[in-house]
Amino acid sequence: MTRDDLQEQRAWLIALRTPGLGPGGLRARLDAAGGDMHAALAQLQRQATSLGEPAQAWLARPDAALLDADMAWLAEPAHRLLRCTDADFPPLLDDIPQPPAALFVVGDSDLLLYPQVAIVGARSASAKGLAHARAFATALADAGFAITSGMADGVDGAAHAAALDAGARTVAVIGTGPDRVYPRKHHALARRIAAQGAIVSEFPPGTAARPDHFPRRNRIISALALGTLVIEAGLKSGSLITARLAAEQGREVFALPGSIHDPLARGCHQLIRDGARLVETATEIVETLAPAARMLGGQLAARLDSAGSDDADPRAVGTSGIDRSGTCGDPDYRRLLTELGHAPATLDELVQRTGQSAGALSSMLLMLELERRVESLAGNRYQRLPDG
Structure with missing residues (x-):
């Protein structure tokens, strides 16, 4: 990382740690500064009095030791600050x-x-609820979806573990800093997710768990996912917050029904009354989300490929039984499949073989996987399927 990159990263950390600013305030200043964080930070410093005394004190003299610790954390392997101005x-x-x-x-x-x-549900889930979480997570992972949840006890943890056991992708969005594990019993699970998936936090390193952090992280869980499945939830469950946010964000909401005598089924029944889709199998979810997955793939292809090609066009993502002509006729896809060959290869190896960026290849591999032409393996490796 160059000196300029390090200075920009530090500027981001100063802005992200500014008391009372929040993501909306930071984004507004970034937009006004044309995406230039140094200019946005300078504007923040000029307007510090309007943000209150804590912000004014921080912006006048940021805690150098705290920022150095943040920078040291980001310098560790597989640690990243993913910014809204980044192409990916x-x-x-x-x-x-x-x-x-x-x-x-x-x-x-x-x-x-x-x-x-997203698969969410009760922390105190029953044995049957945990079994449902594992079964749905495994089936949805086999269909090509990443499994997203909040690494909480109960349904969340069962869904993450099932995806990992299947050698699939899982994303944990947490309500603490990225260096903290909550609940503490999930240290081993967190290590597995970090090695095979991704742990995501809006909060800087060192941030402890607070009750108001979890509704904030729920909006990210629901937004990252094309749909949210609720498995066992009481009427006051935090999972209902995630489901409500998903609906407000225009995402699909699915709920698993249960016995009318089961208190943990009442939240799901309420969701169904409010318009959530009652589901009994993972196939129902896959069929419902396939069009949204195709659209997402096309948007990603256009967004990521545009950095290297002026005439990149969106490509439709297929799934089982859907026309594959969008990728079969594309020379970039033909080359990727040729370079992949018939032995597993890592993303880094494919970057070297094709000359494409990691972001563009990730988008292409996503579409090929949904079309059942490629499958992902543990260790960020990919295998061409026999009919691919």
Whole structure:
């Protein structure tokens, strides 16, 4: 990383830690500054009095030791500050109320671009609820979706673990700093997710768990996912907040019904009464989300490929039984499949073989995987399928 990059990263950290600013205020100043963080920070410093005394004190003399610790954390392998000005910032986060300005990521930030299904539910889930979480997570992962949740106890943890056990992708959006694990019992799970998936936080390193952090993280869970599945939830469950946010963001909401005598089924029944889709199998979710997955793939292809090609056009993402002509006739896809060959290869190896950027390849591999022409393996590797 160059000196200029480090200075820009530090400017971002100063802005992100400014008391009372929030993601909306930071994004507004970034927009006014044309995306230039140094200019946005200078504007913040000029307007510090309007933000209150804590912000004024921080902007006048930021805590150098705290910023140095943040920089040291970001310098660690697989740690990243994913900014809203980055080309690979998840586009699904841009159009929601109060979109995050930046995300701290541990693991593979490219996974945030994949089509995702959120699986949430009760922390005190029953044995049957945990079994449902594992079964749906496994089936949806096998269909090509990343499994997203909040790494909480109960349904969240079961869904993450099932995706990992299947060798699939999983994304954990947490309500603490990226260096904290909550609940503490999930330290082993967090290490597995960091190695095979991604841990995502809007909060800087060192941030402890607070009750108001979890509704904030829920909006990111629901926004990253094309749909949210609720498995067991009481009438006052935080999962209902995630489901409500998903509906407000224009995402699909699915709920698993249960016994009328089960208190943990009442939240799901309420969601169904309010318009959520009652589902009994993962296939119903896959069929419902396939059009949105195709659209997302086309948007990502256009967005990521535009950096290297002036005439890049959106490509439709297929799924089983859908016309593949959008990729079969494309020379970039033909070359990717040729270079992939018939032995597993990592994303880095494919970058070297094709000369394409990692972001563009991730988008292309996403579409090929949904078309059942490529499958992902553990270790960020990809395998061409026999009919691909």
